[in-house]
Amino acid sequence: xxxxxxxxxxxxxxxxxxGHPLRMKLYRALYIxxxxxxxQLADQVDEAVSLVSYHLRKLxxxxxxxxxxxxxxxxxxxxxxQASQGLSFHDADxxxxxxxxxxxxxxxxxxxxxxxxxxxxxxxxxxxxxAEWRSASFSSEYLAPxxxxxxxxxxxxxxxxxxxxxxxxxAAEGAGDTEGRENVALHLYGxxxxx
Numbered sequence: 001x002x003x004x005x006x007x008x009x010x011x012x013x014x015x016x017x018x019g020h021p022l023r024m025k026l027y028r029a030l031y032i033x034x035x036x037x038x039x040q041l042a043d044q045v046d047e048a049v050s051l052v053s054y055h056l057r058k059l060x061x062x063x064x065x066x067x068x069x070x071x072x073x074x075x076x077x078x079x080x081x082q083a084s085q086g087l088s089f090h091d092a093d094x095x096x097x098x099x100x101x102x103x104x105x106x107x108x109x110x111x112x113x114x115x116x117x118x119x120x121x122x123x124x125x126x127x128x129x130x131a132e133w134r135s136a137s138f139s140s141e142y143l144a145p146x147x148x149x150x151x152x153x154x155x156x157x158x159x160x161x162x163x164x165x166x167x168x169x170x171a172a173e174g175a176g177d178t179e180g181r182e183n184v185a186l187h188l189y190g191x192x193x194x195x
Contacts, residue, residue, distance in 0.1 A: 007064070007084035010093040012100050017062040018087065019107040022047065023055050024114055027064065027082070032183050035068040035081045056080055115187045122185075133182070151190050158188060 009015050018024065022045065029044045030036055036044075038053040045052065059065045060080070068081035094104035119139075126134060146154070173181060 005084070006086035006088045008093070009087055009089040012094070012103060014062045014064070015089055015094070015103055015107055017058055018064060018089075019103065019110060020055065020058075021110060021114070022051070023059055024110060026052065026055055027059065027087070028114070030065060030080060030082050031086065035071060035079050037077045037079055039077070041080075053078075115185070118185055119187065148192075151192075155190055162186060 009018065018027065025045050026041055029041050033040070038049050038056055041056070042049040042052040056065065060067070063083055064087065065080050066083045068079040070077065070079050089104060089107065091101075091104060094100040122137070126137075129137075169181065
């Protein structure tokens, strides 16, 4: 991957390209797999290979993913990877025009829905996980009176902490330490509200 930080999406066309439900799923699947072919991803998202290939090309057209080194002997297979260590999109880049704000909100809602689906899937299969995983899993809500600056600082601190654990897990995985290691989703939201 070419970058060590998430790519900040600042243009509407790229946000729209990413904001397709299947493209968001494919991007997440590539984040987890690191590299994959359209066939592998089609199996994961339960879609036709031709449709997956089309959407992968659209993501690549906007520089969100790129071709990866081939991993097998089949020269016909095209391997893909993310072009950066994730994506971010911020209100500040999209609040200056109604279409931009609407697209930003729609992508945020879709992202939330896909994250909710992922968590619902865990809840539906929770009994199939071992006791160790069930006790390690958590769902928490914290309600704190903060300033905008404190919320931003908390976000930065949480980001650094999660990245530390992610890097350690990937390094261990890269060194062959895969025993007991699973993909883990951590969803955090920080936002103001009034009662």
